[in-house]
Amino acid sequence: MKNAILLAIILGLLISCKLPNATTDSGSENDKSEKAILPPSSVVKNSADQLTVDSLPKNVLINFQNDSIPLADIKQIQKLRILNNTSEPIVFGDDFILEYYANGAWNKTNNGRQFKSGQYSLTPGREYMVPTDLYFYSSIYRLGRYRISKPYRNSSSLSITQDQTNFATYEFSVFTPPFKNMERKxxxxxxxxxxxxxxxxxxxxxxxxxxxxxxxxxxxxxxxxxxxxxxxxxxxxxxxxxxxxxxxxxxxxxxxxxxxxxxxxxxxxxxxxxxxxxxxxxxxxxxxxxxxxxxxxxxxxxxx
Known part of the structure; x- marks a missing residue:
């Protein structure tokens, strides 16, 4: 009888020691789950209950993954990131304007091909990756500075006019490393x-x-x-x-x-x-x- 009582006391002590650790592990998993759905520290909620990047200008912003694109990769589809960091929804399509910097000025390189008629909408604080075919719709064939301009308008506009269309711009460079220790020819x-x-x-x-x-x-x-x-x-x-x-x-x-x-x-x-x-x-x-x-x-x- 004494042995049974002693065994019960020992089991009780062991259970009481393990319970805090089990709760901590469970709490740790909950913490990870909550952190995974929290927005980054640079993102805050505005009055419209949308996400905006507080550390960036309150504009529509665009960029490629890298500021420099190898010339050999130009024929590949590039992903253009569009971030609506304004307080209003925007609408945009597949079209863009591409310019090359030469002789102190920006020169258009679009080749006249018609863009697809797709249309996208983007609410404030949201971003979208647009597949962009620079080679098909323009003429990129040499090294240097380029600028892409993406037209957009507020979705509240009923029709597109020149006055209602805005442009988000982004500069990037096209490069190819030459062979070392060889003349440039x-x-x-x-x-x-x-x-x-x-x-x-x-x-x-x-x-x-x-x-x-x-x-x-x-x-x-x-x-x-x-x-x-x-x-x-x-x-x-x-x-x-x-x-x-x-x-x-x-x-x-x-x-x-x-x-x-x-x-x-x-x-x-x-x-x-x-x-x-x-x-x-x-x-x-x-x-x-x-x-x-x-x-x-x-x-x-x-x-x-």
């Missing part, structure tokens, strides 16, 4: 610079490296020239050239192209030759000519 290099007569039927791969300041464009067109001791003379070839266009961003290279000498059409002799490869960049300095044309060269020898 476009390079072309054949995989070999000595070719035997017996190897003329074999394609010769070559590499193009764009370490300039602009995206470059080129096609399948290329020529072979022979040096006669004074001048370079173009070797004529017959055949169809595929009308395929390629582009190469700054800081990138390609080795997917080859030189085909076509010995069936021309009887090569040992001597000095070169590959001539034309390429172009967009011309921003003239409205009459859309392109600036250049030519890459790399020499090779044909030996017995």
């Amino acid at each position: 476009v390079f072309m290099s054949l995989s070999k610079n000595t070719v035997k007569i017996s190897e003329l039927n074999q394609p010769i791969p070559f590499t193009i490296i764009n370490n300039s300041y602009d995206e470059i464009f080129f096609g399948e067109r290329q020529t072979v020239e022979k040096y006669d001791g004074k001048n370079w003379n173009k070797i004529p070839f017959d055949g169809i050239i595929n009308d395929i266009g390629y582009s190469l961003y700054v800081g990138t290279q390609t080795s997917e192209h080859s030189l085909n000498l076509r010995p069936v059409q021309y009887k090569y002799k040992p001597g000095r030759y070169r590959l001539a490869k034309p390429f172009s960049i967009r011309n921003e300095e003239s409205i009459k000519t859309a392109w600036k044309d250049f030519t890459l060269y790399d020499e090779f020898l044909i030996v017995p």
Whole structure:
């Protein structure tokens, strides 16, 4: 009997010791749940019972995730964040204005394509991530400063007029890191610079490296020239050239192209030759000519 009473007392003491810890754990879980639904410290409730960011200007604010976008990523859909930090609901669509900063002024780069007719509404203190196709609706093809402007209006407006439309703007830069320890220009290099007569039927791969300041464009067109001791003379070839266009961003290279000498059409002799490869960049300095044309060269020898 005494043993049973003693055992009951010990069990009672153990239970009383564990209960506070169990309550604390349960309370800790409740605290975590409450904290998870609380707004950040910079967000407060206004009289309209909506959330606004108290530390930011009372405007409609927009931004991308990063202030700098790699040029190679421009063809990807960017997410434009829109925050309504005003006290009124707003309405906006998919349209935007994109400008490039050059010669001391902002210049529009929109290409005239029609935007989708979607419409969105945003209450005060709320934000929305809008998928934005910068490449499709505008012309981004070089490094530098850009500015995107997003038109919006108060949802209380019954119709859209020029006076009722406001704009939220955001500046960002487009960049591509160039290759280090290389001159800022476009390079072309054949995989070999000595070719035997017996190897003329074999394609010769070559590499193009764009370490300039602009995206470059080129096609399948290329020529072979022979040096006669004074001048370079173009070797004529017959055949169809595929009308395929390629582009190469700054800081990138390609080795997917080859030189085909076509010995069936021309009887090569040992001597000095070169590959001539034309390429172009967009011309921003003239409205009459859309392109600036250049030519890459790399020499090779044909030996017995």
